[in-house]
Amino acid sequence: xxxxxxxxxxxxxTKKVLDLASKGEDDLILYVHDQPKAVMISYDKWIAENxxxxxxxxxxxxxxxxxxxxxxxxxxxTITDSAAYFRKRRDEEIPN
Amino acid sequence: xxxTSEREEMKKYLIDTSFAISLFNEKDSNYKNAQTKTSxxxxxxxxxxxxxVMIELAFNPFKENTRTTIFNNTEKLANSIININKSDxxxxxLFVDKIENKIGTIDATILYxxxxxxxxxxxxxxxxEKEYYNQxxxxx
Numbered sequence: 001x002x003x004x005x006x007x008x009x010x011x012x013x014t015k016k017v018l019d020l021a022s023k024g025e026d027d028l029i030l031y032v033h034d035q036p037k038a039v040m041i042s043y044d045k046w047i048a049e050n051x052x053x054x055x056x057x058x059x060x061x062x063x064x065x066x067x068x069x070x071x072x073x074x075x076x077x078t079i080t081d082s083a084a085y086f087r088k089r090r091d092e093e094i095p096n
Numbered sequence: 097x098x099x100t101s102e103r104e105e106m107k108k109y110l111i112d113t114s115f116a117i118s119l120f121n122e123k124d125s126n127y128k129n130a131q132t133k134t135s136x137x138x139x140x141x142x143x144x145x146x147x148x149v150m151i152e153l154a155f156n157p158f159k160e161n162t163r164t165t166i167f168n169n170t171e172k173l174a175n176s177i178i179n180i181n182k183s184d185x186x187x188x189x190l191f192v193d194k195i196e197n198k199i200g201t202i203d204a205t206i207l208y209x210x211x212x213x214x215x216x217x218x219x220x221x222x223x224x225e226k227e228y229y230n231q232x233x234x235x236x
Contacts, residue, residue, distance in 0.1 A: 028189045043208070062139075063138070063139035064138060066135040066140065072120060074122070076123055076159065079156070082117035082118055082124050083221050086117075087223060090200050090202050
């Protein structure tokens, strides 16, 4: 089955392609009409080549603060409850 | 000018000592909580760390390697290290006078800096967290 997606707006076209792909039609072929000559291409190939990464089902997820941290994690059992430790220390060091 | 304005509007988070340690030490009881919380925050948020927190990290009781690693990692994570300035002193006094449940100097300073910089406090210290939410209620 062939789908024709004629929108020239990349965002609209991406949404339509992803909608179709999410309905299990991944193997279908679509015509891309904003090319100089209409071409046939698979959904997966089009998504991989054209869809903005954050909207792509195969794209990378948005980076989080954890991504700035995760490679720097260490393992030290000296203190296992730092919140309780520093609460006690703050109460002892600085009287009200 | 526009970049400065955008930066000023960027959401800020103030990291307390307990949060910094929990974030970088997988043996900490709040490590998973720190991981969950930071996984919900975008990578490009602004992190501020009070000088007092850096001082506590410098004197934490871990082995020297661990102490240095957590200290350096927190410093690198921070977009800015902040402190109370001379011009803040009167404002700080007024802030402390309004705190109903008297708290210690470090806690009061951290709370003041969080409110001054309009930053959300990231802490696992229950008492500090409670007072932070009390102040939010008081400020309406």
